[in-house]
Amino acid sequence: MHIEPFSLERWFARYEHEADLMLAESGIRSLDADRFDTDVGELGYVIPTNGDPEVRATIAEQYDRSADEVCCTCGAQEANFLTFLSLVDEDDHAVVVTPTYQSLRSVPEAVGSVTTVDLEPPEWDLDVDRVADAIRPETTVVVLNNPNNPTGKYLGEETVRAVYDLAADAGAYLLCDEVYRLLAEDPLPPVASMGEYGVSTSSVTKAYGLAGLRFGWVAGPPEVVAGAWDWKDYTTISPGQFGQHVARQALDQREAILAENRALAAENRDVAGEWIARHGLSWYDPVGVDGFVTVPDGFASGESFCERVVEEEGVVLAPGEAFGHPDRFRLGVGLRTADLRRGLERLDSFLERHDSGGN
Missing domain, CATH: 3.40.640.10 (Type I PLP-dependent aspartate aminotransferase-like (Major domain))
Structure with missing residues (x-):
């Protein structure tokens, strides 16, 4: 039995630990443990x-x-x-x-x-x-x-x-x-x-x-x-x-938790959608917190774009090659809205340098 390496996980292993912001996360932001009773008793x-x-x-x-x-x-x-x-x-x-x-x-x-x-x-x-x-x-x-x-x-x-x-x-x-x-x-x-x-x-x-x-x-x-x-x-x-x-x-508590998380996801999709439109990129307006965005002009592939972004801005994106689409990258919009905005601002700076001939 042979299984191929998990390319996305290897990508994260390469960059995630040292990066400042994770804009490739595929889930909603994590809840704090103090929201729950964490005394499980005997750990059997x-x-x-x-x-x-x-x-x-x-x-x-x-x-x-x-x-x-x-x-x-x-x-x-x-x-x-x-x-x-x-x-x-x-x-x-x-x-x-x-x-x-x-x-x-x-x-x-x-x-x-x-x-x-x-x-x-x-x-x-x-x-x-x-x-x-x-x-x-x-x-x-x-x-x-x-x-x-x-x-x-x-x-x-x-x-x-x-x-x-x-x-x-x-x-x-x-x-x-x-x-x-x-x-x-x-x-x-x-x-x-x-x-x-x-x-x-x-x-x-x-x-x-x-x-x-x-x-x-x-x-x-x-x-x-x-x-x-x-x-x-x-x-x-x-x-x-x-x-x-x-x-x-x-x-x-599912109804309360899910209502809160759906509201966060909806707000963040709007924020990301405005950013995508402003830069002339495109995605399918997603359900959930994953968006598959077209790679900006001037970059050979999703991997080359994502590699430059993380090395220059400390922001992790997921290259489309991990999903068989090198013309795209995955953007995760489930994190806290302030962190999403901060990450998108760094991408603004990156693209401004690229547009001015910095590529």
């Missing part, structure tokens, strides 16, 4: 190791499923990883809608084979007929990330249900990474609620602002969730006691 394993039944039941309500149809994990990354291991073998095939978060393509590709279907810029629409054409007899899973990272595209319910029907008709599961779903003002029904072939993964990272908890889950049919739990015995065994303790409180 979570028992049972797929998550406390009451927590799983609370999560399951979002999907019209039972507690036994949820497995708690260390973030959505582990949820996706375990689900792929339970669904894809060396003779199996996955259809992955791209661009997307790299692990949603690279993990099934490391285990089986993958056919990608690209969203079509500039609106990043999905041609459902191309998904149908990509499905094979050996296809076991079709993969979406909705709202999408990096484009911010939120495919409509009609499109998602059409993809679900294609997968179900082929006897394959539709796996949807929905970590940004609750940042939408009017969230779609989750894929795990659509029927026996629907699988949803999520976490408290992106929409809740609790990345440090490393707490996520997979929800779906019992056989998929049980398979993920079987693999989990060989990875982290159980979710972290501390993460589950705080996540339980966040789930209880």
Whole structure:
């Protein structure tokens, strides 16, 4: 089994620690720990190791499923990883809608084979007929990330249900990474609620602002969730006691937290949108906190632009090469508004020097 290096994470490892501002972060700004009771008591394993039944039941309500149809994990990354291991073998095939978060393509590709279907810029629409054409007899899973990272595209319910029907008709599961779903003002029904072939993964990272908890889950049919739990015995065994303790409180406060975070995301999208228009750049106005912006004129690629920005201004952006689009870069707008404005001001200074011949 061979898996390719995670290019975005390697990029962050190269620059993030020493930089001043992170304008490539893909989640909402982090909440302070003092908002919650952090006294977890005894720091033992979570028992049972797929998550406390009451927590799983609370999560399951979002999907019209039972507690036994949820497995708690260390973030959505582990949820996706375990689900792929339970669904894809060396003779199996996955259809992955791209661009997307790299692990949603690279993990099934490391285990089986993958056919990608690209969203079509500039609106990043999905041609459902191309998904149908990509499905094979050996296809076991079709993969979406909705709202999408990096484009911010939120495919409509009609499109998602059409993809679900294609997968179900082929006897394959539709796996949807929905970590940004609750940042939408009017969230779609989750894929795990659509029927026996629907699988949803999520976490408290992106929409809740609790990345440090490393707490996520997979929800779906019992056989998929049980398979993920079987693999989990060989990875982290159980979710972290501390993460589950705080996540339980966040789930209880979800309406207040999500309202606050949606308002912040909306304000910041407006701020970023004005900056993009002022510089003659373009993006698809995103749902969530990821925007995929065109690279300014005068730069050969997203990577060359982002490299110059971080070296000259101490601001980290994500090059589009990490998502297969070297003509773009990902801008994260989930941070505190004052920090976003500060970062964009540095980009103003950078582009002014570039426009005056400093490139």
